[in-house]
Amino acid sequence: MDQLGAQLCEAAKSGADPNELRGLIESGADVSYFDGHGLTPLMHASKHGHAHVVKILLEAGAPWNALSPSNLSAGDFAMEAGHQEAFDTLLNAGIQAELVLGTIARTENKNGNLDVDYLEDRVIFSEDKLMDSDSKAVMMAWEKPLMEAHAKAVCSGGGHILNIGFGMGLVDTAIQQYAPVKHTIIEAHPEVYERMLRTGWGEKDNVKIIFGRWQDVLPQLESYDGNSVLFSVIKLN
Template structure:
């Protein structure tokens, strides 16, 4: 009879994945204490945190996060631990991951701002030519600046920011969809900021500069702030900028938005990942709350707007979720920050 072949020892990280999936809290604690790497990917592209999250083992998720497990790592199919917890309807685990992710992003934002070089903030997008067609605007890299499928969303945004009538500000003209919708509400004054020279030229050619109640301000919003007043409704939708730029714009809201006014923005942050999108919804809401604003998110189904043919010729699908959460922001009634 042949002697049994010795099996190679199982690596601590493999054991960590197995015990995380199985809910063995004691084993996970022991392995982490012994130095097992919580950021390890197994042969299937799964981390211990992903295994624990997919089974709803909240206590183990907390242990792994405290040990430095990356909450934002992806499987080969593009899912993070939060996505896996959401798929399994493990709400307690989702809430834990969400809270951790928001706090991590708040810290990261602070670090980013401290290291940011403001000497060259203008996006290269403004120096590039853009191509116009009936249903989209494209940049030189075949990325969509704006597409016509957004029309129902823009109409909903316009309805929100025109609730109080009066003076309305839109930052970023694009295809003009939201501005056409705003015009139907006949605001007293409609100010539009547009920074791209091609888009600006097309606005003028289309007659926007001749509308009696429309004021066009050409330039980056950062540069034209001194030309602005106060408004009853504000919409923000720029292309070629980062979240930090929108965060910077929010710092000016207490002076730009009149008491009782409505602010909204195109909520395209992480529009290709459900969990990341929720993280940024909460992050923006929290940061606006610190400025004295409350935010509600109105769910709008968009699945029927997104056909496969829609993305033909587009390098990157900037939206892949079935629901769009439209933000409606107002100053808290007890806030003393507004004018």
């Protein structure tokens, strides 16, 4: 299995043809395999700009949000090397994954099954990532185009915006570019909330920060159009 995984990494790195790639995968090569450098086949393909390989690996279930020992994802590698087509393919995969995860999370929340472990967990901020204590990515900087697209969508409906989950502040920074009349942010993680205040978000004239789980702070909310509400509460893995 490890040998097949290594072969898949090499095939991804070289931009092998689809038949060779699919043959390795069908033979049992693990698409989530980490080689001796801590890189997956998807990371190799992204790093070298082989968009067709990226697509095949994603279709086979390769984890788009896996991290290297340097805390870089496939999206980071594609973005740093300027491989736009590979990056766009990964970004679209991220959008689809978040839509699915968001639907699942909303269903669980309605059933009262919200997992509160994350709220009790320590988080680690770096320049381009927000990580939990298990070194799993909560948000990564390469998602910025996705967050900007979200911001554009919610801000087109009016001047009163509600975002649930601040994270690194990517989407809220994008929302501020549209100068909404009122920008309400709900954040439940104490360390993220503290960092928001420390970095001046509480001093912005059009920003209202509410600390707590959105289910618990409903009485503090105003009325919002459905298109002006954004959920950003899902961890990446």
